[in-house]
Amino acid sequence: MKRNDYISWDEYFMGVSILASKRSKDPNTQVGACIVDDHNIILSTGYNGFPLGCSDDEFPWERIGEDTKYPYVVHAELNAILNSGGKDLRGSKIYVSLFPCNECAKAIIQSGIREIIYISDKHANDRGTIASKRLLKAAGVKCTRLEPKSHKIELDFDIE
Numbered sequence: 001m002k003r004n005d006y007i008s009w010d011e012y013f014m015g016v017s018i019l020a021s022k023r024s025k026d027p028n029t030q031v032g033a034c035i036v037d038d039h040n041i042i043l044s045t046g047y048n049g050f051p052l053g054c055s056d057d058e059f060p061w062e063r064i065g066e067d068t069k070y071p072y073v074v075h076a077e078l079n080a081i082l083n084s085g086g087k088d089l090r091g092s093k094i095y096v097s098l099f100p101c102n103e104c105a106k107a108i109i110q111s112g113i114r115e116i117i118y119i120s121d122k123h124a125n126d127r128g129t130i131a132s133k134r135l136l137k138a139a140g141v142k143c144t145r146l147e148p149k150s151h152k153i154e155l156d157f158d159i160e
């Protein structure tokens with residue numbers, strides 16, 4: 001008899017994106033992304049952070065004031081696209097915990113990703129998110145809200 005409590009593909013890929021988000025040094029927002037092809041092969045992952053060579057200890061993580069993170073940080077979705085190393089992303093899906101902003105929407109569209117699977121849409125009323133949805137709709141990118149069966153997946157490193 002096979003196990004019945006195995007996780008679905010959606011839970012697996014969303015789990016990978018959430019696990020990637022745990023790498024983020026951002027004290028306020030941790031977002032991960034996972035790009036998957038139509039054979040359920042992971043093409044790339046990413047999380048929000050500064051570009052290569054831009055130190056997490058030197059660049060600002062502040063959200064308000066003179067020197068904020070916003071001009072410097074690369075979002076999870078864009079990092080996942082750029083981390084793919086030139087792979088053909090056309091026809092792929094991207095799993096991301098938070099609905100993509102308009103800048104990431106542009107990169108998603110241009111890279112040929114055809115579906116976004118997300119959990120949270122907490123910035124739905126922001127201008128950026130409204131613009132994002134307008135872009136994605138015009139480009140025909142499918143947006144699907146994932147409602148996971150389980151709300152927690154535990155990872156046990158104690159294999160023995």
Ligand SMILES: [Zn+2]
Binds near residue numbers: 075076100101104105
């Ligand atoms: Zn973004």
